[in-house]
Amino acid sequence: MLYVALSLVIAFGTADAIWYWNVAPGWSEGFFGTETLLLVGLLYCIVYFFFAKMYDAHKIGLYRLQELAFSQMLAYGISDGVLFIAAFFWFHNFQRIRVRLFLLAFFIQFFLILVITFIFNRLYARFDEPRKLVIIYGSEDYKRLLVKIKEKKQRYQVVGVMHESEELSLIFETLKQCKDAYLCDVKDEVKDRIILYCNAHQKDIHISMDIGDLLILGDEVSHSFDTPFLRNRKTPVAWYYPFTKRCSDIVISLVAIILLSPVMLMTAISIKLYDRGPVFYKQTRLTKGGRRFEIIKFRSMKMDAEKHGAQLSNVHDDRITPVGKVIRKLRIDELPQLFNILKSDMAMVGPRPERPEIAEQYEKEIPEFDLRLQVKAGLTGYAQVYGKYNTTPLDKLKLDLIYIAQRSVLFDLRILFYTVKIIFIPESTEGVPDGQSTADPGIK
Known part of the structure; x- marks a missing residue:
């Protein structure tokens, strides 16, 4: 949260600085004011946060420094572009917009967020423990997942890899040590028992999906009778x-x-x-x-x-x-x-x-x-x-x-x-x- 807060402070401060130095010549015309600066900073932060979330720019520890830096660069760059367009509509004249200030602000943003990202990445690597998980599988497809998880060993630690035929008591004992359970092609009766256990003990569950699951994605609960059903409603895409x-x-x-x-x-x-x-x-x-x-x-x-x-x-x-x-x-x-x-x-x-x-x-x-x-x-x-x-x-x-x-x-x-x-x-x-x-x- 602190990392997100600092990135938003950079966004707010640089957006207001850009606007201040571009709008300052119009003071006598009433273009400048505290409310305007607050509104510009707030709207810029909303745009920045939207793209930072889209590009996973705040996921410290999950991605490499280069990936996080690039995501931040995209989020700030697109937000600066939106601010540039807003300035044009404000002035209706590109000649009054100081492009070099936008470029300078972007380099300041990128330098500051790069330093902060580096510091937080180092702190995360030093103090945060890998997230412990167990894989329960019913087919050999789990091996591909295992390879991908091991590529991010700083983020995840595999406590156990267990076949669905294992005793449930042994699976539950292993789950006690973990925060997450990954179920790969596990048969329904075993899956249901593990889901009940994880819900009761606040464990996150990740369940592989087959083609049938995906075809009924977005089901709604039907209450036509006193027995609830999942309704797969075939609604066409929006007319437009x-x-x-x-x-x-x-x-x-x-x-x-x-x-x-x-x-x-x-x-x-x-x-x-x-x-x-x-x-x-x-x-x-x-x-x-x-x-x-x-x-x-x-x-x-x-x-x-x-x-x-x-x-x-x-x-x-x-x-x-x-x-x-x-x-x-x-x-x-x-x-x-x-x-x-x-x-x-x-x-x-x-x-x-x-x-x-x-x-x-x-x-x-x-x-x-x-x-x-x-x-x-x-x-x-x-x-x-x-x-x-x-x-x-x-x-x-x-x-x-x-x-x-x-x-x-x-x-x-x-x-x-x-x-x-x-x-x-x-x-x-x-x-x-x-x-x-x-x-x-x-x-x-």
Whole structure:
């Protein structure tokens, strides 16, 4: 809480300083006053806190210093942009706005929050104990979770890993030492007993979700009779959502194409100069209803990259060119898909379009995989901001189903803003392990 309070103090102080030095020349015209400064500072703090929460900028101990610093930079930067727009509407004249003061304030914000974040991160690492947890599993999928937890050993400590067939008394004894219980594919009768125990002893429970759970996400309690039921109500999305989504797709893609045209031109020249090959790479993908379309990307691999058939790129893929490594890292290779959005093959937000041959392989193992095709494919999506390139097909499907169940204008907007952060996170573009052609470890 102290860290959050200090970040808000920085936000309030710098916002008021920016406004003071920009508005001061208008004192005689009545533009300046205590109420105005308080209102500006308060509104700035609200905007900053919204984006800081979205980007997990206050989660000390959970993320690395670099990630927290970058999240804070995004939160302050976007808030400064909003304040700049507000100043323009105040003056109706850009010439009266001192841009250098906005830049100076941003560097002051970033320097102060970087120092504070470093101090709090060090204090957390020294004094805060890892959160103790136990994993109870019914299938081998728990192993992937275990690997991820061990990567954050400063944050979590695994006290026990137990199969659902263990005696409940032994599971409960282990739970006494923990704050959290992770249930991975545990059968219902065992799950119910553990949930009752955890509720009675104030333990947090994390339960894995199967496809059926996700399809009834957002159920309401039905009181039609004196026996309560969970009602899975099939309500359509808001009537204005499809129209609003399509209009925003057109506007955003057009603006992005115009603003990013110099970047795309430089990329095209670099690719052409490297090996004289084609600049663009077209590939058949699936969108809503299983319709096929040609996706457009900047070519990042050698011209004969798929002479042995379709496969995802792996961690040490020698098919990727030097230019390709750079544009993949910065996601520039995806920019031509803005033209796919204009053509209505894709949307800005939605499940990433899969290749028909790879989707077919996934569907042999996961018949429900085609449920992703209920909506139009997207340039970014829920599975992209909370998953990785090498996220398993089942987990990717689960993330996409969460999006499909909750999609709305505000949800799409949230994903778009969060995409700004994950563009610069290397782990999100990490390839599949060497020797795999898909993200499913069972398919070679």
